[in-house]
Amino acid sequence: MKKRILLLMLAWGFIYWANAQCDVTEYTNKCAERLKPQGYKYLKSYKLDFMNGSKKQIIYSYVFSNNTSYRITLANGDKDNKGLFVTLLDSEKKPVVSSYLEKEKKYMPAIDIKCSRTGIYYLAYEVKEGKDYCGSSVIGFKR
Amino acid sequence: MKKIFWLSLSVLIVVSCSQSDSEKKTSKDTIQKQTQTKTEFKTDYELLNAMPNPIEITDLIKNSGIEYDNSLLNKSENVEKYNAEYQMALNMGVYSVDLGYTNLHAKTQDAIKYLDATRKMAEGLKVAQFFDFEKIKKITQESKDMNELIFTTGLGLTTMRQKLEEEKRGEVLTLMVVGGWVESLYLATQVAEKANKPALNEKIADQKLVVELILKELEANKSVSKHIEAIYNDMQKIAEGYKNISVEASAKEGQPAKVNMSKEDLSKLTQIVKEVRSRIIS
Numbered sequence: 001m002k003k004r005i006l007l008l009m010l011a012w013g014f015i016y017w018a019n020a021q022c023d024v025t026e027y028t029n030k031c032a033e034r035l036k037p038q039g040y041k042y043l044k045s046y047k048l049d050f051m052n053g054s055k056k057q058i059i060y061s062y063v064f065s066n067n068t069s070y071r072i073t074l075a076n077g078d079k080d081n082k083g084l085f086v087t088l089l090d091s092e093k094k095p096v097v098s099s100y101l102e103k104e105k106k107y108m109p110a111i112d113i114k115c116s117r118t119g120i121y122y123l124a125y126e127v128k129e130g131k132d133y134c135g136s137s138v139i140g141f142k143r
Numbered sequence: 144m145k146k147i148f149w150l151s152l153s154v155l156i157v158v159s160c161s162q163s164d165s166e167k168k169t170s171k172d173t174i175q176k177q178t179q180t181k182t183e184f185k186t187d188y189e190l191l192n193a194m195p196n197p198i199e200i201t202d203l204i205k206n207s208g209i210e211y212d213n214s215l216l217n218k219s220e221n222v223e224k225y226n227a228e229y230q231m232a233l234n235m236g237v238y239s240v241d242l243g244y245t246n247l248h249a250k251t252q253d254a255i256k257y258l259d260a261t262r263k264m265a266e267g268l269k270v271a272q273f274f275d276f277e278k279i280k281k282i283t284q285e286s287k288d289m290n291e292l293i294f295t296t297g298l299g300l301t302t303m304r305q306k307l308e309e310e311k312r313g314e315v316l317t318l319m320v321v322g323g324w325v326e327s328l329y330l331a332t333q334v335a336e337k338a339n340k341p342a343l344n345e346k347i348a349d350q351k352l353v354v355e356l357i358l359k360e361l362e363a364n365k366s367v368s369k370h371i372e373a374i375y376n377d378m379q380k381i382a383e384g385y386k387n388i389s390v391e392a393s394a395k396e397g398q399p400a401k402v403n404m405s406k407e408d409l410s411k412l413t414q415i416v417k418e419v420r421s422r423i424i425s
Contacts, residue, residue: 035290035294039290041293042290042293042294043196043198044192045297047305059189060193062192063195063353063356065199066345066390066392066400067342067399067400116393116398117400118392119352141199143202143203143206
């Protein structure tokens with residue numbers, strides 16, 4: 001019994017330690033840099049902590065406006081963004097676009113959207129491969 | 144070269160996000176993150192996260208070509224009046240929008256005043272430690288890159304909001320969001336009354352969706368306190384102001400939407416928003 005409790009405590013301690021390691025400051029700055037080339041302004045940032053793999057998907061929603069361009073940027077510990085991607089879903093939760101290109105097996109660092117109708121979008125973040133369960137995403141906009 | 148690099152790295156998509164009935168059921172359809180605070184305030188954090196950042200409106204105001212007018216803003220000296228937590232939360236939202244407005248117009252003197260007002264509200268709410276005021280002040284004074292200023296300010300506000308969520312202070316967060324939204328709508332309607340700018344009119348009309356989201360959040364909490372009930376009633380008045388206003392999306396992508404908002408509708412809404420905002424800052 002004592003052993004079990006000790007094991008549980010150790011497991012909890014490990015999970016706590018792993019979570020505490022998800023510091024996204026550097027990734028958020030990297031994402032913000034990716035807004036600059038075409039003059040996108042910062043809107044929102046999301047910490048993506050997949051809890052060491054125990055969280056399979058992180059979903060956020062946002063009201064996008066008509067006639068506005070948005071850029072969703074992503075960053076994790078890998079210089080090529082490997083493993084981390086976002087799928088954009090419409091108001092009916094139908095996938096619209098993904099930053100992971102299935103054919104090329106490529107993880108894009110950003111998605112650009114030109115919204116033509118105001119409404120709610122869903123951003124579903126996932127980790128496909130690798131063991132980097134910590135990342136960041138920033139949304140920028142321009143008219 | 145940079146442009147080519149970015150075009151090759153990013154995926155450009157034109158998206159239509161329909162405003163269907165299912166959209167109005169957002170919080171029902173998705174995983175609910177409802178938690179209860181000590182005061183029994185039920186917060187739908189997902190809904191709050193979906194709320195548009197008011198900087199989209201202030202940026203549009205700036206781009207409308209209407210001259211900067213600091214008489215529209217809540218006086219920074221008013222900070223002394225806000226002692227109760229709910230007042231500080233509402234006016235934290237108000238001042239952060241005013242700060243964005245001054246920043247976008249590169250009005251350094253005013254920006255620093257509003258930065259100080261925002262700091263005082265944040266200190267009162269015990270969230271000032273998550274906002275790097277000194278760094279923002281330095282960037283403002285040195286008139287550095289505008290985007291860096293917007294990023295640093297925005298990131299500070301995002302961190303503050305995330306901490307409020309972590310600490311389960313949903314009521315404070317909700318009031319901050321409501322205060323900021325009302326202020327941005329107030330600025331937009333005031334400017335729209337002076338000049339007929341189609342993009343701004345459309346943005347104002349689009350806010351009908353946002354007031355519906357706010358009402359959804361407050362509906363479940365109106366009995367929590369008299370302050371929340373008062374804010375709920377005010378939001379209902381704004382929703383009433385939107386009764387005859389609507390936006391019809393264009394059938395063709397890239398075409399402007401049809402905004403159904405007469406001059407009278409705008410004037411009525413402007414007056415209601417002015418009254419609500421006046422109660423918030425008083």
